[in-house]
Amino acid sequence: MVTSRTAQMRAALPPALAEPLDAWVEHLDSGRDLSPHTVRAYTGDVVSLLDHLVRRGGARITDLDLAALRSWLALGRTRGDGRSTTARRAASARSFTAHLRRTGLTGEDIGLRLASPRAHRTLPDVLTADQARAVAETPRPVAEDAGPEAGALALRDALVVDLLYATGIRVGELVGLDVDDVDHGRRLLRVLGKGRKERSVPYGVPAEQALRRWLDAGRPVLSRSGSGPALLLGVRGGRIDPREVRRVVHAATAAVPGAPELGPHGLRHSAATHVLEGGADLRSVQELLGHASLATTQIYTHVTVERLRAVHATAHPRA
Known part of the structure; x- marks a missing residue:
């Protein structure tokens, strides 16, 4: 949802600025396969930019x-x-000015000359392999007098945690899975990632067992006439909501003593780190995670090096 402040600024823009903005937002919505969250953030940035331009006395896009x-x-x-934030705002502006140039509204793409700081790439918290095993294997409590739901x-909650850690997929990819996206014979998931790019992701025996339990004894209980093909269901029978997935994962990691409380992305980080530590090459991990660029995957090499340094600092007698 666009904030009321952004909506007010957008409504106050003169037509000569509002029309190019609307055309650019339509381009983002239809042509670039961006997430709704990204479109909202970019739109808010450029509305702020054009409001700033008006305050400087500008009235035309030129x-x-x-x-x-x-x-x-x-x-x-x-x-x-x-x-x-500054890096993202600069990226939003550059996307807007590039669109202005492509559509002939300006003779030059001024955003090409806009420098911005690179965002800090912080090292994510990850579980140890033992902690990850405990998170996946800790039974979800069910009261004795509770009903079948x-x-x-x-x-379902056990499967959510097992699949996220077993595959390293994103929460949006997990939520979007259908029953037919599971290849039980080869233990593969067909995942639709960013940019609508499809990839196959393997999973292990424990996740397959959790899948079977859910499909045999869990999903039929929650399924309703409108459930459709969704693999994971909410309590009312619809496709599970990402917020519910986050709640499940936070509860599961918080239940393990000594483990950092993580969300779904933390399980993704943990899976990638453990696969690299197990000897996988970087390009295989890139394919597993669905990263468009190898540079994005390389952060996990820093994670493993930092963990090695931490172990050395506490264990080596001359550290």
Whole structure:
């Protein structure tokens, strides 16, 4: 949902600025396979940019110049924007100015000359292999007097954790799985990732066992006439919501003493780290995770090196 402040700024823009903005947002919605969250963030950024342009006296899209872009980013920094936010705002502006140039509204793409700081790439928290095993194997409590739905939800929650760690898939990819996306014979999931790119992801025997339990004794209990082909269901029979997946994973990791409390992305980080530590090459991990760029996967090499350094610092007598 767009914030009321953003909506107010957008409504106040003059038509000469609002029309190019609307065309660009339509391009983002239809042509780039971006997530709704990304489209909202980019839109909010450019609405803020155009509002800043109006406050500087600009009324036409050709009034947008490099000085306006730089002063807008600088204003954000004075208001407390961090490096990551500034980098994203610059990326939003560059996407907008590139679209203006492609559609002939400007003669030059001024965003090409806009420099911005690189976002810090922080090392994610990950589980140890023993902690991950404990998270996956800890039974989900079900009260003795609970009905069949409680037992079905416990089977579903166990599967959620098992599949996320076994495959390293994203929460959105998990939620989007259908029953027919599971190849039980080869233990593969057909996953639709970012940019609508399809890939096959393997999973192990424990996840297959959790899948069988859910499909045999869990999903039939929660299934309704409108459930459709969704693999994982919510309590009302619809496709499970990402927020429910996050709640399940946070509860599962919090239940293991000494383990960091993580969300679904933490299980993805843990899976990637453990596969690399087990001897997998970086390109195989890239394919497993569905990363478009190998550079994105390389952060996990830093994770494993930092863990090695931590072990060395505590275990070596001359560390």
